Amino acid sequence: MTALITLKGVNKYYGDYHALRDIDLTINAGEFFSLLGPSGCGKTTLLRTIAGFEGVSDGVVTIGSKDMANVPANLRPTNMVFQSYAIFPHLSVGENVAFGLRKRSDLTRDAKAALVDEALAMVGLDGYGKRAAHALSGGQRQRVALARALILKPKVLLLDEPLSALDKKMREQMQVELIKLQRHVGITFILVTHDQEEALVMSDRIAVMFEGRIGQLDDPETLYRRPKSRKVAEFIGKMNFLPAEVRAVAETIDLDVAGLGQVSVSFEQAPEGMDTGPAVAGIRPETLAVLFEGETTDRMLVDGVVDEVVYYGDMTYYDVRIAGVDKPLNIAMKNLIGRPVLDVGARTQVVWDARSLVVLR
């Protein structure tokens, strides 16, 4: 894996507002990389500094080991798909896609037309070249924006919340298509999104940002299973938090967890430098289970009372109260054959496993 984009000590100020704080980041060639965070976390600003639409107040951005400080957006090897798509409404679909080829005097008219056809075919819009751009649907505009950016064969394709304007079905379809497209063209994709599911589905690696800083950078699985801070754990997926007290850090981390008792976990399950003292134990709803009548388990059990039931068809979400914890535990159960849906107030047992715990500050 070779580094394609590096950011070193990047800071960005708007007046007094500190939009990017000490960003150090390396993005590899051919990677599908996501910047994930709530609105206002600086993810779009970071994308725009890579594109060249924003300068940096401090620090260095390099693309392909070239310093980008004095390279304007139009000369960078990046192309962007804008949130609004920014399709030129006064041009046809073909003219939109061919826009970036205007400066390519080395290509004949026929060669350009062939490239346009190829780009349109790549995004599944064969034969749309003559259509008026303003007559397209949301999904089609998105495809035109992709074709227009990819026709220049950039080193990096930047995507600024490209799916946020689409409805749920279309969004899921485009997610899969974008992954396929990225594998097909082999170009580095950098996606900005506030949708954690979208980031998990599509990315090779994800940088989670809060308040101008990168909170955690990991592959989707590590990010989901081993969040390094409470903020990341809260932002990605659902998680139950239980008050805990770390007793000893030796070969394992030993802690007392409210409601669950004494637990030992491995070092992987806690951020580096975990020490004795108060902490929280996080556990995902799908790693817990309620024990139905007739089922047995060799895992740990704790008694509880069903507080709330939310039926989703494929899943049922239970809130179960256990002794010693104020907030009920949220538990996600698959509705397998023969499994009943428990009633509110039912006594049950919660199945849990220390291996699925994370210990956070």
Next chain:
Amino acid sequence: MRLRVYAVAYLVFLYAPIALLPIFAFNDATIIAFPLSGFTTDWFSALATNTALHTAVKNSLFIAVMTAILSTLLGMCAARAGAMARFPMKAGIMGFIMLPLVLPEIIVAVSLLVVVVQIMGWGLSNWTIIAAHVLICTPFCIAILNGAFQNLDPSMEEAAMDLGESRFSAFRLVTLPLVAPGIVSSMLIAFTISLDEFIIAFFLSGASPTMPVYIWSMLRFPASLPVVMALGTILVALSIVLLTIAEILRRRGMARAGVKDKGGFL
């Protein structure tokens, strides 16, 4: 039914005086009164031979065209900055540059006369009138162009730059075509305001007057009234042609940009 009567009465009130123009322009009598006495085109021939009038019309056209171009250019700069740029005190500054819209023209005319003649010591010419007309027309242009620039997606220019165009060519290739209908409307408004503006032109015109000032001077001689009517007829015809062209251009622009026509200027 009552509404219909009202609408008809309103239209008569608006257009009857203008309809009288061509009627008396072709009437064979120096006195403007019914009954009509006969058909003639003499007044139009009189127009053709009146060289003083020709000079006045030329002055007015030159002033109006220059005013339209300059105030639309200034208006574009202001509207673009207003729509796309962020700077301190923006609301205050935008309000301040719209102020000439409500300033009494006579005040503008007198103060400009003082500045140009007394303080700067320049002579009066068509250019002094152009400067003053740009001053009063620019707020109108900004108001019209604001609409065009506000509707523009700020990502458009960035997208063009992202695809390899410089800042200027991105503006020329993307922004300009999309705001073109607004530019046409703006130039048309500025042209119309400047062409028939009297007070400022009266104060600031040098040796050779503009058309409205010349018409005003002709009114002292009752015999020349039908000639003024003939001139008025030509101007009305010209305005209709001009507005029609502008509206056709605007609609074509809207259709090209795929914007839903919200009923523009006409």
